[in-house]
Amino acid sequence: MKKIGVLAMQGAVDEHLKKLKAVGAAGRKIRSEDELDQIDGIIIPGGESTAIGKLLEAFGLMEPLHKKIDAGMPVWGTCAGMILLAKHICDQKKTYLNAMDILVRRNAYGGQLDSFTAMQRVKHVSANEIPMVFIRAPYIDKADKGVEILAETRGHIIAAKQKNMLATSFHPELTADNSFHKYFVELC
Numbered sequence: 001m002k003k004i005g006v007l008a009m010q011g012a013v014d015e016h017l018k019k020l021k022a023v024g025a026a027g028r029k030i031r032s033e034d035e036l037d038q039i040d041g042i043i044i045p046g047g048e049s050t051a052i053g054k055l056l057e058a059f060g061l062m063e064p065l066h067k068k069i070d071a072g073m074p075v076w077g078t079c080a081g082m083i084l085l086a087k088h089i090c091d092q093k094k095t096y097l098n099a100m101d102i103l104v105r106r107n108a109y110g111g112q113l114d115s116f117t118a119m120q121r122v123k124h125v126s127a128n129e130i131p132m133v134f135i136r137a138p139y140i141d142k143a144d145k146g147v148e149i150l151a152e153t154r155g156h157i158i159a160a161k162q163k164n165m166l167a168t169s170f171h172p173e174l175t176a177d178n179s180f181h182k183y184f185v186e187l188c
């Protein structure tokens with residue numbers, strides 16, 4: 001059984017753990033460097049990227065996690081997790097894991113009240129349309145050549161893959177659909 005970590009600093013941690021169980025993987029909360037060594041892949045959940053970023057530093061996990069990703073460990077960032085993976089963030093100098101060659105725009109669709117849902121097909125993930133929940137979501141403004149675009153909505157990139165890294169603007173863990181978690185576990 002694949003062991004998949006969920007970075008447990010802040011945000012939608014339990015929701016991802018439930019999904020992992022539903023697709024037959026063993027979910028593990030990750031809060032230390034030791035725990036990072038015991039998993040086949042890691043999910044960085046949605047929440048608040050500034051808060052998760054500060055906690056990653058405080059827990060001494062920023063560098064070790066960066067190294068793991070660099071060494072090829074599969075990682076999937078959802079929403080705030082996508083922001084944490086990005087090498088570039090619009091209107092902001094500070095970046096976090098500096099791993100993925102994307103420029104992301106935070107709160108790109110507006111504030112909490114502008115949250116919305118959509119139905120969309122995602123390349124590699126599902127042949128059918130799957131539900132997507134966007135909550136103060138970012139989108140990818142620009143992606144370098146090495147980044148494969150998996151889905152766009154409202155004219156912007158909302159799912160992408162680069163080598164071992166996967167990023168989504170939306171929250172598959174908050175819907176009834178399991179296809180994204182299934183896909184990620186297969187990558188691990």
Ligand code: GLN
Pocket residue numbers: 045046047048049050078079080081083106107135136137138
């Ligand atoms: N707006 C949040 C941020 O900038 C992300 C929101 C989310 O993860 N749902 O970190």
